[in-house]
Amino acid sequence: MQVFNVKNNVYSIGVSDKGLRVFDIMMETKHGSTYNSYLIKEEGGVTIIDGVKAQFTAKWLDNIRSLVAIEDIKYLVVQHTEPDHSGAIPALLALNPNIEVYGSFMAMANLKEINNASFKSNVVRPKQELKLSERQSLFFHPVPNVHWPDTIITHDPLNAIAFTCDFLGQHIAPPQLRYSQEKNKQIIEEEIKLYYDAIMAPFKNDALKSVATLKSLDVSMVLNSHGYILDTKEAVDWAVDKYIKWSTVHKSDKLTVTVVFASAYGYTKSMKDVVVDELLKAAALVHVFEVPNDDLATIVTRIEESDALLVASPTFVGDGIKPIYDVLNSLNPVMGYGKYFSAFGSFGWSGEAIRNYMNRASELRFKIIDEGFKVRLKPSEKEFDDTRLYARNFISKVKAELNK
Ligand SMILES: Cc1cc2nc3c(=O)[nH]c(=O)nc-3n(C[C@H](O)[C@H](O)[C@H](O)COP(=O)(O)O)c2cc1C
Ligand SMILES: [Fe+2]
Ligand SMILES: [Fe+2]
Known part of the structure; x- marks a missing residue:
């Protein structure tokens, strides 16, 4: 997958795993998947959001180096520590031990068990601000259990972007990641549902809470961590409406x-x-x-x-x-x-x-x-x-x- 500019100073630095046929032991992935990762290139504060699977470490580091020097990375946001997003992180932290890592309490505790070496860990509070520059800040919103206890959403109000990791993702490995540019919307519709059923469905209440959090933010683009990014407000609304529909349980008043x-x-x-x-x-x-x-x-x-x-x-x-x-x-x-x-x-x-x-x-x-x-x-x-x-x-x- 090529590095590309998503919007203003935000870049996509993820990798494609086209050949993936089974995810997490349980889920068939006939179209493969991607591990999306992002870089915010702000003067004085380069930030990476989420990593990739360990076997793609070299490609990910190359992607980063095509934009910045590893030494220039100041912050790493770890929104979820499942190894499809954290596997490559120990290699990055070994190259630059000065990186300040941000994530939920659970994410920092999990990363300790994956990195197996000390790192600069920062546990985030709800709505905590991380100032990247005079003009740009990130805000952290815990959304536990979509689908691990460690998950957070990161909001970038300057660009009206929400980084959501697995939430609203799909297992698919397209040549280009923009939802708006894909003509075959049906395949995205099928894959977002299969992903929801396999990964999110056990956590319907938590999914609804995450939707509420997302809706409370100014967002015109969702940068998730698998498959197509939702690069327009319409695409975000489309996916959010699906999650609301699938997560709403119709309970009768009767026994x-x-x-x-x-x-x-x-x-x-x-x-x-x-x-x-x-x-x-x-x-x-x-x-x-x-x-x-x-x-x-x-x-x-x-x-x-x-x-x-x-x-x-x-x-x-x-x-x-x-x-x-x-x-x-x-x-x-x-x-x-x-x-x-x-x-x-x-x-x-x-x-x-x-x-x-x-x-x-x-x-x-x-x-x-x-x-x-x-x-x-x-x-x-x-x-x-x-x-x-x-x-x-x-x-x-x-x-x-x-x-x-
Ligand atoms: C292949 C087979 C294996 C069975 N094994 C057991 C058994 O291990 N223990 C037992 O209590 N009954 C066993 N049964 C008997 C059934 O549980 C019993 O016939 C029961 O009444 C069938 O109820 P049903 O008409 O609702 O199927 C077995 C029946 C069949 C056909
Ligand atoms: Fe996950
Ligand atoms: Fe994932």
Whole structure:
């Protein structure tokens, strides 16, 4: 990626990783990615904002040297310490140990563990000013958890630029970085959504707080750290509106419960029917899904909107079954936190599924308020009554907890 002037004294000094096919173990990146990094060339105070991945250190240093001498760098702002942005920083600090490094408390603590040598660390307070010159200052705005606890946004009011690191990024490695100059907007639209889903979606509340912070600033350009930069006010508004839409969870006022079930011979299914009947009698809003048939992404969205998740499943080979674990494995402790969980179902002889789902849900920080419920093989009339009782107990406990 070529060095280019973004606006006035702000330059792009990032690198392209076109061949990247998997990011962070989990995310497919079929268009590669870029690690965007920026340099502000102000007389008496050259500033670098964010680094790049370690394997691109040489290219990054060359990019910097094409604009300034390494000795002339005065400040380094570390907005996020994930190694795709911090990996190359130890090499820079080794070349110029006088650089004053700025970042959140968490970022400075993390960088200590990445640099493994002392450096000039400055923990920033919310809205703290860093004066680069008489005419130009940077202001730091902590926006934790988009997507690490260390993240900040840096505002340059002189140029109406916000540096946002991962926030509003996309994994794509285009030949030129300006959103306004890309004709194929569809590809950016797809990639910003894939990036949001993989990286930001667990932190919807924090994403909304970051949007509010960004909206409170005078910004006509967002310089992010992956893919296209949002180089017009329209582009910024477009991306921010998407983040608002994707981060807004539509929670009903009613008690809302998602029920996910699987059943080979219909025994668990018949138990599910009476549980759903009890939920409806209690005036709950109920979303029922059967796995593996129903769409996983929709199931996860409904769980996010719910107060509780109920899982209904038989035991197979001493454990729960893959389609139910696929649902649980699509959640994380941020999503589970504050929600209630229970599991029930039919079993043949050992019935481990229920206990194992409850354990997994507990790891996902769901609140566990009963022991689950299981019936051996085909439920009898008495066992259906017990199933109803189990459901009623669960509902009344959840209602009592929510009214606390
Ligand atoms: C392939 C297979 C493996 C099973 N393994 C177990 C097991 O390890 N422990 C157990 O309690 N039941 C086991 N079962 C029995 C089922 O849990 C039982 O038949 C249950 O009633 C099925 O309920 P469903 O009709 O809702 O699927 C197994 C059943 C199948 C088909
Ligand atoms: Fe990151
Ligand atoms: Fe990143």
